[in-house]
Amino acid sequence: MVEVTLWGSLSTVAGGKAKHDIEAKDIRELFRKLAEQYPGIEPWIDRGIAVAIDGTIYRDTWSKELPEDAEIFLLPRLAGG
Amino acid sequence: MNFDPRFTGRKFSSVGTRPLRPDGIDKVTGRARYGADFNMAGQLVGRILRSPHAHAVIKSIDTSKAEKLAGVKAVITAKDLPDLTDGDAAMYDILDNSMARKKALYDGHAVAAVAAIDARIARQALKLIEVDYEVLPHVTDVDEAAHHHAPLINDQVFTEGLEEKPAKPSNITKRTQFGHGDVHKGFAEADFVIERSFKTEQTHQGYIEPHACVASVNPDGTADLWVCTQGHFVYRQHCAQLLGLEASKLRVTSSEIGGGFGGKTHVWAEPVALALSRKAGRPVKLVMTRDEVFRASGPTSATSIDVRIGAKKDGTITAAEATLRYSCGPYAGSWAEIGAMTAFACYKLENVKTVGFEVLVNRPKTAAYRAPSAPMAAFAVESSIDELAREIGMDAVDFRIKNAAQEGTRASYGPVYGPIGIGPTLEAVKKHPHMKAPLKANQGRGMACGFWFNFGGQTCVDLNIGMDGSVSLAVGTVDVGGSRASLSLVAAEELGIDYSQLKAIVADTSSLGYNDMTDGSRGTFSSSMATISAARNAILILRDRAAQMWDIPVEDVVWEKGHAIAKGEKYGNLSPLSLKDIAAKSGTTGGPIAGHSELVADGAGVSFATHICDIEVDPETGATRVIRYTVVQDAGKAVHPTYVEGQYQGGAAQGIGWALNEEYIYGKDGRLQNAGFLDYRIPVCSDLPMIDTQILEIPNPNHPYGVRGVGETSIVPPLAAIANAVSNAVGVRMTHIPMSPPRILAALDAEREG
Numbered sequence: 001m002v003e004v005t006l007w008g009s010l011s012t013v014a015g016g017k018a019k020h021d022i023e024a025k026d027i028r029e030l031f032r033k034l035a036e037q038y039p040g041i042e043p044w045i046d047r048g049i050a051v052a053i054d055g056t057i058y059r060d061t062w063s064k065e066l067p068e069d070a071e072i073f074l075l076p077r078l079a080g081g
Numbered sequence: 082m083n084f085d086p087r088f089t090g091r092k093f094s095s096v097g098t099r100p101l102r103p104d105g106i107d108k109v110t111g112r113a114r115y116g117a118d119f120n121m122a123g124q125l126v127g128r129i130l131r132s133p134h135a136h137a138v139i140k141s142i143d144t145s146k147a148e149k150l151a152g153v154k155a156v157i158t159a160k161d162l163p164d165l166t167d168g169d170a171a172m173y174d175i176l177d178n179s180m181a182r183k184k185a186l187y188d189g190h191a192v193a194a195v196a197a198i199d200a201r202i203a204r205q206a207l208k209l210i211e212v213d214y215e216v217l218p219h220v221t222d223v224d225e226a227a228h229h230h231a232p233l234i235n236d237q238v239f240t241e242g243l244e245e246k247p248a249k250p251s252n253i254t255k256r257t258q259f260g261h262g263d264v265h266k267g268f269a270e271a272d273f274v275i276e277r278s279f280k281t282e283q284t285h286q287g288y289i290e291p292h293a294c295v296a297s298v299n300p301d302g303t304a305d306l307w308v309c310t311q312g313h314f315v316y317r318q319h320c321a322q323l324l325g326l327e328a329s330k331l332r333v334t335s336s337e338i339g340g341g342f343g344g345k346t347h348v349w350a351e352p353v354a355l356a357l358s359r360k361a362g363r364p365v366k367l368v369m370t371r372d373e374v375f376r377a378s379g380p381t382s383a384t385s386i387d388v389r390i391g392a393k394k395d396g397t398i399t400a401a402e403a404t405l406r407y408s409c410g411p412y413a414g415s416w417a418e419i420g421a422m423t424a425f426a427c428y429k430l431e432n433v434k435t436v437g438f439e440v441l442v443n444r445p446k447t448a449a450y451r452a453p454s455a456p457m458a459a460f461a462v463e464s465s466i467d468e469l470a471r472e473i474g475m476d477a478v479d480f481r482i483k484n485a486a487q488e489g490t491r492a493s494y495g496p497v498y499g500p501i502g503i504g505p506t507l508e509a510v511k512k513h514p515h516m517k518a519p520l521k522a523n524q525g526r527g528m529a530c531g532f533w534f535n536f537g538g539q540t541c542v543d544l545n546i547g548m549d550g551s552v553s554l555a556v557g558t559v560d561v562g563g564s565r566a567s568l569s570l571v572a573a574e575e576l577g578i579d580y581s582q583l584k585a586i587v588a589d590t591s592s593l594g595y596n597d598m599t600d601g602s603r604g605t606f607s608s609s610m611a612t613i614s615a616a617r618n619a620i621l622i623l624r625d626r627a628a629q630m631w632d633i634p635v636e637d638v639v640w641e642k643g644h645a646i647a648k649g650e651k652y653g654n655l656s657p658l659s660l661k662d663i664a665a666k667s668g669t670t671g672g673p674i675a676g677h678s679e680l681v682a683d684g685a686g687v688s689f690a691t692h693i694c695d696i697e698v699d700p701e702t703g704a705t706r707v708i709r710y711t712v713v714q715d716a717g718k719a720v721h722p723t724y725v726e727g728q729y730q731g732g733a734a735q736g737i738g739w740a741l742n743e744e745y746i747y748g749k750d751g752r753l754q755n756a757g758f759l760d761y762r763i764p765v766c767s768d769l770p771m772i773d774t775q776i777l778e779i780p781n782p783n784h785p786y787g788v789r790g791v792g793e794t795s796i797v798p799p800l801a802a803i804a805n806a807v808s809n810a811v812g813v814r815m816t817h818i819p820m821s822p823p824r825i826l827a828a829l830d831a832e833r834e835g
Contacts, residue, residue: 008258052496080601081343
């Protein structure tokens with residue numbers, strides 16, 4: 001079980017809650033379970049969500065494991081110049 | 082991916098040195114081939130007809146007269162680019178932006194295009210195309226567009242991110258929010274509160290090379306595109322989807338690039354050139370004029386930002402909040418979102434809240450510009466931080482040091498920081514001689530901090546060892562800032578060979594696996610990781626070949642300083658084999674020797690910078706002169722320090738132009754008034770002092786060498802540093818960028834009039 005924090009706008013499509021306890025071993029499973037629980041999140045995942053694990057931002061490595069005691073924070077996937 | 086990216090703290094031989102740039106001779110002798118330097122036999126000249134209206138329904142387009150003109154080989158409209166986007170809203174916007182379908186949404190929006198045997202006939206043909214417009218009310222100002230009475234740009238847009246879907250459409254496409262704590266409680270605890278509103282005008286990246294491409298579509302469905310781009314693999318994906326081509330049959334070759342800075346991350350002219358070529362059955366060359374680049378490529382947002390920061394008497398910030406409105410052009414974007422994430426990222430804040438609003442306007446579609454959205458937010462926040470320090474009576478640097486984020490701080494955008502460099506950049510600035518240098522009359526000094534995320538992405542590298550022992554490195558990230566040099570240094574480091582033995586190239590899309598765009602300061606970060614991985618894979622083969630040559634187990638062979646060494650006393654009579662020795666025998670030990678790597682480079686470390694600037698202001702004319710400028714920035718590890726310094730200086734130079742001069746000026750008719758470098762003035766060498774740099778190296782724990790991206794952060798602090806310097810010089814807080822002479826005089830007049 002990991003505790004996941006959603007950024008402000010994303011929490012509006014996740015029952016208005018910022019913090020969620022999810023049983024997920026990696027980013028892929030986390031996204032799947034969030035989408036099952038809150039279908040409104042799916043378009044956001046399609047557009048891109050980055051996952052910060054203990055402060056390190058992962059944008060594409062969906063196989064990245066989620067340690068139980070890690071701080072996990074969802075962020076918008078960013079554009080750069 | 083079987084690759085451990087963790088920082089190891091190794092000592093370097095090649096990395097950190099400053100060899101000559103591999104592309105230097107070609108560039109100074111004119112041999113380097115840029116987008117417009119490529120030609121194909123039988124190529125036609127493409128030209129685009131653009132809307133003169135900021136907002137208009139396209140009732141009809143009659144191309145018959147143009148088609149009959151001798152020498153015209155193809156005329157296209159949106160009908161020749163049918164919608165194949167299959168519900169992908171972002172791709173539909175790219176399609177509509179490439180060629181307007183129902184409405185022209187800004188002055189310069191493409192509505193038709195021709196391919197002719199020469200430029201004169203192409204221009205004549207454009208004049209023969211008859212477009213029947215129904216002109217609509219327009220809006221170009223970000224604040225006016227956000228107003229509920231503003232002309233609607235898209236009546237299907239309902240603001241996202243609200244708790245309930247709004248009943249009426251709006252020009253605000255999205256609301257985003259970040260933060261933590263309780264700002265009301267924080268402001269209640271504050272002894273001092275600063276509340277200010279700021280504006281920044283739209284600017285262009287100002288790359289010297291205009292967009293240019295040559296497209297050739299064959300009857301069998303294969304195609305070639307030669308183009309100036311920051312990401313030829315992404316261009317291939319987008320163009321293939323928009324044209325209905327198979328991606329693998331569209332070969333895209335990137336040219337040398339005369340600047341991109343985020344502005345060459347999107348297709349505009351390329352789908353049009355391909356559609357013209359498909360219709361004409363001949364190659365088509367399309368080069369945008371400077372006027373077109375300004376009117377119809379992708380400048381940055383204009384912004385309107387409100388900031389409120391509170392602090393105790395001892396200088397502790399108790400609360401900070403900001404509302405940020407960013408223009409997106411006529412299509413949805415996420416520019417305010419990034420501003421809202423970066424605004425307070427430099428600080429340790431218990432109570433912080435930022436809200437961003439994405440606003441549609443009748444201007445070109447906003448594109449990324451070097452650390453997109455961060456400079457404007459930094460301008461607003463760092464100006465307010467300076468004022469708050471003054472109110473409290475603290476030194477501006479000390480105030481920032483007291484409140485700077487550090488390892489373990491919860492970032493204003495959410496997660497907790499790992500090792501970061503904001504504190505060290507501030508300490509370096511505090512000690513820098515620039516801060517103690519005397520100022521003369523009418524001169525002011527300002528400093529400011531900046532933050533950028535950096536990121537990685539999908540990356541692929543091939544490393545091939547020739548039979549003579551020379552090494553070629555094929556990468557897929559376009560070299561926008563010296564990556565061929567830095568990646569050669571990295572490969573030399575891993576292989577233990579001399580830099581001169583290596584030649585790096587940017588491979589075309591048919592020669593290498595997919596690579597994301599060179600953006601997000603990712604070129605050297607990502608491709609160095611793939612290069613290290615590819616070199617290590619090549620070393621596995623080199624060890625195996627050496628083992629064959631010696632007829633000993635491969636486990637007994639190690640790779641040290643460019644040589645295979647048989648370890649153990651029993652091999653004492655075996656002399657080390659160099660890479661060259663092993664390569665020479667490769668034909669009989671298993672064939673070509675190569676190392677490949679395909680990976681996702683994640684874990685790019687965030688980056689911070691602090692800048693110092695001295696400005697002299699002429700109080701009679703409002704003219705400004707940059708007297709001295711210093712950049713201090715964390716690079717993680719500077720692979721080729723000269724290029725890193727160049728990135729620092731380039732970002733500062735662009736920021737100086739943005740802060741003091743550059744501005745899109747629209748008339749009441751919604752048309753751009755200054756689409757050229759005479760009226761839109763970017764800084765030239767004679768405008769600038771030597772920009773001093775100081776590289777700090779706080780290793781990124783998620784890269785084997787500790788590398789962080791360095792390309793973007795350097796443009797984040799200048800707007801604020803210069804605004805603080807000008808404000809200190811004239812004694813009036815400047816709140817509107819650019820601080821052009823008329824705006825400075827107006828601020829001085831307003832101050833005098835009270």
